[in-house]
Amino acid sequence: MKLKFTVNRRATTLEVTGAERVIDLLRERLGLVGTKEGCGKGECGACTVLLDGSPVCSCLLLSSQVAGREITTIEGLSEGESLHPVQAAFAETGAVQCGFCTPGLVLSSAALLADIPAPSREQMKRALAGNLCRCTGYQKIFEAVELASRNMRREKRRRR
Amino acid sequence: MPAPRKKRTAFAAIGTSVPNVDAVDKVTGRAKYGADHDRKGQLYGRVKYSEHPHALILSIDVSRAVNLSGVRAVLTHADIPGENSFGTAVPHQVVLCSEKVRYLGDVVAIVAADSEEIAAKAVESITVKYKILPVVSDPVEALSPRSPAVHAGGNLCVHQKVRKGDVGTGFSQSEVVLEREYATQKVEHAYMEPEAVLAEPGENGGITVTGSVQNLYSIRRGLARVLALPLGRVRVRQATLGGSFGGKDEAMTALCCRAALLALKTGRPVKMVNTRENSMRESYKRHPYRMKYKVGADRRGFLKAMEITIHADAGAYAAMSPFVTWRSTVQATGPYVVPNVRTDVYAAYTNNCYTSAMRGFGSPQVCFGSESLMDELAEKLGMDPLEVRLKNTLRGRSTTATGQKLNHTVSVGEALLNVTKKGRFLKTRASNRKHNERSHPKKGVGISCSYRGVSLGAEGVDAAGVTVSLQTDGSVVASSGLVDMGQGAATTISLMVAEELGVTVDRIRFLGADTSRLPDSGPTVASRTSFMAGQAARRACKEIVERIRPVASEVLGCPVDSLLFRNNWVSHSTERTRRGPGSRKAGRGRAGRKRLRLGELASLCFARGVSLFAHGWYRAPATSWDERTGQGDAYFTFVYGANLAEVEVDTETGTVRVTRFVSSHDVGRVLNLNGARGQVYGGVAMGLGYALFEEYAEQDGRPSLENFDEYLLPTVSDVPETEIVFIENPDRLGPYGAKSLGEPACEIAAPAIANAVCDALGMRVRELPLTLERVRLGRGLSRKEKRGSAGP
Numbered sequence: 001m002k003l004k005f006t007v008n009r010r011a012t013t014l015e016v017t018g019a020e021r022v023i024d025l026l027r028e029r030l031g032l033v034g035t036k037e038g039c040g041k042g043e044c045g046a047c048t049v050l051l052d053g054s055p056v057c058s059c060l061l062l063s064s065q066v067a068g069r070e071i072t073t074i075e076g077l078s079e080g081e082s083l084h085p086v087q088a089a090f091a092e093t094g095a096v097q098c099g100f101c102t103p104g105l106v107l108s109s110a111a112l113l114a115d116i117p118a119p120s121r122e123q124m125k126r127a128l129a130g131n132l133c134r135c136t137g138y139q140k141i142f143e144a145v146e147l148a149s150r151n152m153r154r155e156k157r158r159r160r
Numbered sequence: 161m162p163a164p165r166k167k168r169t170a171f172a173a174i175g176t177s178v179p180n181v182d183a184v185d186k187v188t189g190r191a192k193y194g195a196d197h198d199r200k201g202q203l204y205g206r207v208k209y210s211e212h213p214h215a216l217i218l219s220i221d222v223s224r225a226v227n228l229s230g231v232r233a234v235l236t237h238a239d240i241p242g243e244n245s246f247g248t249a250v251p252h253q254v255v256l257c258s259e260k261v262r263y264l265g266d267v268v269a270i271v272a273a274d275s276e277e278i279a280a281k282a283v284e285s286i287t288v289k290y291k292i293l294p295v296v297s298d299p300v301e302a303l304s305p306r307s308p309a310v311h312a313g314g315n316l317c318v319h320q321k322v323r324k325g326d327v328g329t330g331f332s333q334s335e336v337v338l339e340r341e342y343a344t345q346k347v348e349h350a351y352m353e354p355e356a357v358l359a360e361p362g363e364n365g366g367i368t369v370t371g372s373v374q375n376l377y378s379i380r381r382g383l384a385r386v387l388a389l390p391l392g393r394v395r396v397r398q399a400t401l402g403g404s405f406g407g408k409d410e411a412m413t414a415l416c417c418r419a420a421l422l423a424l425k426t427g428r429p430v431k432m433v434n435t436r437e438n439s440m441r442e443s444y445k446r447h448p449y450r451m452k453y454k455v456g457a458d459r460r461g462f463l464k465a466m467e468i469t470i471h472a473d474a475g476a477y478a479a480m481s482p483f484v485t486w487r488s489t490v491q492a493t494g495p496y497v498v499p500n501v502r503t504d505v506y507a508a509y510t511n512n513c514y515t516s517a518m519r520g521f522g523s524p525q526v527c528f529g530s531e532s533l534m535d536e537l538a539e540k541l542g543m544d545p546l547e548v549r550l551k552n553t554l555r556g557r558s559t560t561a562t563g564q565k566l567n568h569t570v571s572v573g574e575a576l577l578n579v580t581k582k583g584r585f586l587k588t589r590a591s592n593r594k595h596n597e598r599s600h601p602k603k604g605v606g607i608s609c610s611y612r613g614v615s616l617g618a619e620g621v622d623a624a625g626v627t628v629s630l631q632t633d634g635s636v637v638a639s640s641g642l643v644d645m646g647q648g649a650a651t652t653i654s655l656m657v658a659e660e661l662g663v664t665v666d667r668i669r670f671l672g673a674d675t676s677r678l679p680d681s682g683p684t685v686a687s688r689t690s691f692m693a694g695q696a697a698r699r700a701c702k703e704i705v706e707r708i709r710p711v712a713s714e715v716l717g718c719p720v721d722s723l724l725f726r727n728n729w730v731s732h733s734t735e736r737t738r739r740g741p742g743s744r745k746a747g748r749g750r751a752g753r754k755r756l757r758l759g760e761l762a763s764l765c766f767a768r769g770v771s772l773f774a775h776g777w778y779r780a781p782a783t784s785w786d787e788r789t790g791q792g793d794a795y796f797t798f799v800y801g802a803n804l805a806e807v808e809v810d811t812e813t814g815t816v817r818v819t820r821f822v823s824s825h826d827v828g829r830v831l832n833l834n835g836a837r838g839q840v841y842g843g844v845a846m847g848l849g850y851a852l853f854e855e856y857a858e859q860d861g862r863p864s865l866e867n868f869d870e871y872l873l874p875t876v877s878d879v880p881e882t883e884i885v886f887i888e889n890p891d892r893l894g895p896y897g898a899k900s901l902g903e904p905a906c907e908i909a910a911p912a913i914a915n916a917v918c919d920a921l922g923m924r925v926r927e928l929p930l931t932l933e934r935v936r937l938g939r940g941l942s943r944k945e946k947r948g949s950a951g952p
Contacts, residue, residue, distance in 0.1 A: 033196040034189020038352045039436040043868035074189035091183035094834040098646020099186030100352040100402030128876045135646050137841030138876045
C-alpha cells in the first residue's frame with residue numbers, strides 16, 4: 001500500500017505493507033536515525049516522536065496507523081540551524097550526558113511545554129515518566145524544562 | 161539551573177560549569193551511535209543462542225540455514241581462524257561454543273543475511289543437539305566438591321584475601337561482638353543503548369570495527385587473537401556511546417569478533433545490533449554478593465576486629481571477576497580504622513549470566529555490608545549511627561585494612577559532618593521517632609560513607625595517552641585513549657587542554673576514540689579518566705607551550721617566563737593582569753606589540769618548522785600488593801564521601817519514597833561543575849534503583865525477565881531532591897588536584913537509603929533490593945509463593 005503522511009513538515013509517500021514499525025520507517029527508509037531504539041517495547045521512551053503533536057513510542061506504532069498524520073522527529077523539531085528552546089535548554093543545563101534518551105526526552109518536554117507553558121514539577125513528572133534516563137538522575141532534566149519554559153514565555157511576551 | 165558560578169581560583173577554565181562539548185549534536189539527533197552507522201551493501205548479523213544453561217553440544221546442523229535465500233554466511237566454531245576465546249584475566253570466554261554451553265547467553269552459531277528478517281529466520285532453522293548437564297546456580301554450592309564443574313579447572317574463579325593483625329586477639333579484646341549476614345542482588349547496567357557494532361573488511365586484509373565499545377584496546381587484542389591478524393590490521397573505533405557504566409567493557413569483544421568473522425567471510429560490512437532482550441540475556445551484570453560480617457568493638461565503640469567472608473557469583477565466565485573482588489577485599493571494612501582484619505572473597509563459576517564490571521566495581525556490595533553493619537553496631541552499643549562512625553573513621557596517617565598508611569587529606573569525617581549538618585541528621589532522627597509513634601507513613605533517615613581507591617591500583621598496568629594538535633588558526637584537535645561514554649570525559653579533557661593552552665573550550669575539537677590514533681591507554685574504567693587522561697593531556701599541552709614560547713617571546717620582545725596564555729591570546733604580563741590579557745592593563749612588550757593571537761603564533765611556529773603536535777603519556781604512581789600476606793599500598797590515593805537519605809515508608813504496602821538526599825564527596829578539585837553534578841545525580845538515581853527495585857532474577861540459570869517491563873529502573877517520579885556538597889582537598893598527584901567521582905557517587909546511595917528504611921521500620925532488612933515484600937514482611941517471597949502455593 002501507499003502510505004502518505006507528513007514527516008517533519010514534509011509530505012512523504014512510501015510503499016509499505018502496513019505492518020512495519022514506524023521507528024524502522026524513520027530510521028531505515030528515511031534515514032532519520034535521531035530516533036533511538038532502547039527496548040522495542042514502549043518502556044524506555046527513547047523512540048519517542050510527536051504524532052500530531054503528542055508524544056508516542058514509534059516502536060509500538062505501525063505504518064498503517066500514521067496514514068494522513070503528521071510526525072515530528074528530533075531532526076524536525078527546530079527549523080534550520082537554530083535550536084528549539086527545549087534543545088538549547090537541555091544543552092545549556094547539562095541535561096545531556098550519554099544522549100541516547102535525549103531525543104525522546106526533548107520531544108516529550110517540547111510537547112509538555114506546548115500544552116502547559118509553565119508546568120509544575122508534578123506535571124513534569126507525569127509528562128516525562130515514560131522516558132527513562134540512566135545517566136542524569138533527572139535533576140538537570142527538570143532544570144532544562146524549567147529553563148526552556150522561562151525562555152519560551154519570555155519570547156512569547158516579547159512577540160506580543 | 162543555578163547560574164554557572166565561577167569560583168575565585170587561579171584557573172581560567174578549570175572549575176567552571178560548561179555544557180558538554182557534544183551536547184548540541186546530541187539534542188539535534190546528529191550524534192551517531194553504534195546502530196546509526198550504515199554502509200553500502202551491508203549485511204545483518206544474528207546469533208544463535210544456547211538453549212540450555214549447561215549442556216554439552218553433540219551436533220550443530222546449519223544446512224537449512226545455509227540454503228535460505230538471502231543468507232550470505234553461517235559460521236560456527238570451526239570457522240574461526242585464530243583462538244576461539246578471549247579475556248584479560250582468564251582467556252576462556254568463548255566466541256562460538258564448540259563443546260559446551262555454560263549459560264543461556266552463550267552463542268553456538270552466527271548468520272549474516274541481506275536483511276534482519278532473513279537472518280532471524282536462518283537462526284531459527286539452525287538445529288543444535290545437546291546433552292543436558294545439571295545446572296550450577298548457587299555460588300556457595302558451586303564450591304562444594306560434589307558440584308558439577310562449569311569449567312574444567314573447577315568452580316573457584318578466584319579467592320582474594322586481606323590479612324591484618326590477628327582477628328582472634330581482636331575479638332577477645334572486644335566487649336561487643338556482632339555477626340550478621342547481608343546479601344545483594346544481581347543487577348543490570350541498563351545503559352539505554354543496546355550494544356551495536358559494524359564490522360568492515362579493510363583493503364589491507366584487516367578489519368575495522370565501529371561500535372558501542374568502552375574499552376577499545378582490549379577488544380582490539382581480542383579481535384587480533386580470534387581473527388589471527390596482527391594488531392596493526394585491526395582498527396576499533398568508538399561510536400558515540402549511549403551509556404556504559406562498565407557494561408560495554410572487554411566483553412564486547414564477543415560481539416565485535418562475531419561481526420568481524422562474518423565480514424571477513426563475506427567480504428561485506430556486517431552490522432549487528434542487540435535487541436534489549438538479547439542484551440539482557442547475554443550481557444554481564446553486577447555480582448550478587450553473600451556477605452558474612454563479624455565485628456568486634458569495645459564498650460566505647462572503637463572497632464577491634466572485623467572478619468568478613470564473601471561469596472560472589474561470577475556466572476559462566478571470569479571476565480573482570482578477579483579484579484572486581486580484589487577491590488571488594490580492599491574496601492570491605494568500610495572507611496574505618498580496624499586493627500585486626502581478615503577478609504576473604506570467593507568468586508565461583510555458575511551457569512548464571514556472568515558478572516563483571518559495573519559502576520562501583522565490587523564496592524556497592526561491600527558498602528551495603530559495612531554500612532548496614534555500622535548501624536547495627538551503633539544500635540547494639542546504644543549510640544547513634546554518626547557517633548560510632550566518627551569514632552572509627554580513617555584520618556590522616558591512618559592505616560587501612562591493607563596496611564597502607566594514608567599520606568593525604570582524609571576527609572571521610574568531613575563528608576559525614578557535611579551531610580549530617582545539611583540533613584540535620586540527629587534532629588530529624590529524633591523527630592521522626594516521635595512522628596512514627598502515632599503517624600503514618602513512617603519516616604526514616606539514614607547515612608553511609610565510604611573510601612575508595614582511585615584508578616586501577618594494584619589491579620594492573622595504569623597508564624594513558626592523549627594527543628594534542630594545535631592548528632595554525634589557533635584551534636585545537638585533541639584525542640584521548642580514554643573515552644567519553646556519556647560521562648563527559650570529552651568535556652573534562654577539553655577543559656584541561658583549554659586551561660593549559662589558554663584557549664577557549666569552543667576552539668577545541670575532541671575526536672572520537674580510535675585505536676589507530678593513539679597507543680593503548682587501558683580501559684576507561686575505575687573513575688580514572690579525568691585523572692589519567694587529564695595528566696596526559698597536561699603533559700602534551702605543556703610540551704607544545706614549551707616549543708612555542710620562545711617564538712612568542714621573540715615576537716613580543718619579552719622574556720619567556722612572563723608570557724601569559726589566556727582566551728586565545730598570548731600576551732606579555734609584566735604585572736598581574738587581573739582583568740586578563742585583553743584588558744588595557746596587559747603589559748606592552750619592548751617590540752611594541754603587547755599581545756598576539758594564539759593562531760598567529762601557531763602560524764609563525766609552523767612557518768619555522770616548530771612542531772605543534774604532542775603526545776602526552778602519563779603513568780600512575782606506584783602501588784603494591786602482596787598476594788601472600790594480603791597487604792600492600794593498594795591505590796596511590798583515595799577519595800571519600802558520605803550520603804544521607806530521608807524516606808517515607810508505607811508500612812501497609814511496603815512502598816518506599818525517598819524524599820530527600822544529601823551527597824558529599826571529596827573530589828580533590830571540581831574540574832567541571834556541570835559534569836560533576838551530573839555524576840552525583842546519576843549515581844544517586846542508580847543507587848536508588850539498586851536499593852529499592854532493580855533485580856535481575858534467575859532460577860536454575862534462567863532469567864525470569866528480559867526487558868524493562870519487568871526490570872524496573874528509576875523514573876523521573878522516583879528520584880529525590882538531591883543536594884550536593886563538594887569537598888575540595890586538592891591531591892598532590894591529581895590534575896589540578898582532582899581525583900575521581902563517577903563511582904563514589906553511586907556506591908553509597910543504596911546503603912543510606914537502606915539505613916533510612918530500617919530506621920523508619922525499626923527493623924533491619926539485610927538483603928537488597930528493599931522490595932515491597934521485604935519492607936512489608938521482612939523477607940522476600942519465593943517464586944512458589946508468588947504462584948499461589950501456601951508457602952512456609
